[in-house]
Amino acid sequence: MGEPSRRLPVTLAPLTDELLSSWIGRHAEFYAVPPLAMLRHCLPEASSVRTADLDLNEDQVFRLARMFSADPTTVCRRTFANIAQSSRRLIAKEPVQSCSCCHPPKHEPRPVLRSQLLGWRITCTLCGCLLRHSGRHDRHSPFGRYHGTSLIGERLLDDEAERNVRTWTSPAEIARLLLMRRGTRPISRGYEPWRFRVLGAIIPDLDDVVERGSLPTPASPILPLHLRPALLAGVAIVERAGPEMLEMLRGQMMGANKARFSGAIDEIMTHTCRSMASSQLQLI
Ligand SMILES: [Zn+2]
Incomplete structure (x- = not known):
């Protein structure tokens, strides 16, 4: 002491x-x-x-x-x-974003706010304004039309991370699955496996706008801000549609990743069935 x-x-x-x-x-x-x-x-x-x-x-x-x-x-x-274990991989190692309203640029030394490291947020936790990339040119998000749905996804991920509140499954796990590659090997000339993620089956414009350096890897799982609205919208869409949507997405997978994806969703289904059974018991 x-x-x-x-x-x-x-x-x-x-x-x-x-x-x-x-x-x-x-x-x-x-x-x-x-x-x-x-x-x-x-x-x-x-x-x-x-x-x-x-x-x-x-x-x-x-x-x-x-x-x-x-x-x-x-x-x-x-x-x-307080951050749930399932969401911890989405905490950045250094500031990746900031709010131009809440982050005083003239304060020296410049403070780091907690929300600057939260890799699931697109809006400021304090004022609700859209966050901007730290120290880089802002890129316009091509997913503006998903804004409302993205905000629902942001809330789902935030509830899980900050308050350990989940719905029928873990939104952070859905986010992880959505970023998996649909296949691991080229199936035809010009097919680039890194480009085609599960998320692209829900938000089709994604496949065309991603660049190799902007997609996350297991070592660096945080999407840049201009692509993040697509992931958040995808999480909200899967959450709303329910487990059947994961079954549909299974059909999009190929090769070894189909087996990995299947294993992950079977695990989710088992937990979902178990928790639904226990909530039914409570109703009796
Ligand atoms: Zn703010």
Whole structure:
């Protein structure tokens, strides 16, 4: 346990939605020490500042709160500790987006807001405006006409990630399945397996607009903002249509990926049947 003397003599107020590592970083700047040294001032066991954003136990939250003379809830709210395991792969490693209304450009050092790392969002968690890419030219999304449906998908993914609320299945798992390649091998001349994803069977314009570098990989599963509305709309459409839609999509798959997709949806169906059976029992 840290000593009471670990309290900082001067503390800086956290900004709205500021990420814990950013708050630590601003104190580090103030005290002219590296951010990790700042964190280790009260958590000598910490391996990196990013781990503080992702995983802190109750005692560590308490010690950090004491260092900043803050409430433990204030510290916890700035982390991703509440994010469901199924959604954690959609947390970016660095800021990928920002809201031009809520992100003060003149603040130095520039704070990082928690919502800048949420790979399932297209709108700002604070004001609802559309997010913009950080540090890159904004690209116009060709999926504007799906906007209303995308917002439904965003809410489904957000409910699961932030509040652990699911519908008949995990929206994050639907998102993962929708980004699978329909086939792994070229079936004809000019067929590029990387281009044709399950999602393209629901949002047909996707196949034509994607570029190789813009599609996610297992190592980097976050879609760029201009393509994200298509994925969110796809999640909303599958969620609304129900498990039968997954069966229909199975028919779009080829080769080894058909087997992988089938295995994943069989798993989903088993859980869905089980939870439907238990809710029917509750009704009796
Ligand atoms: Zn905003």
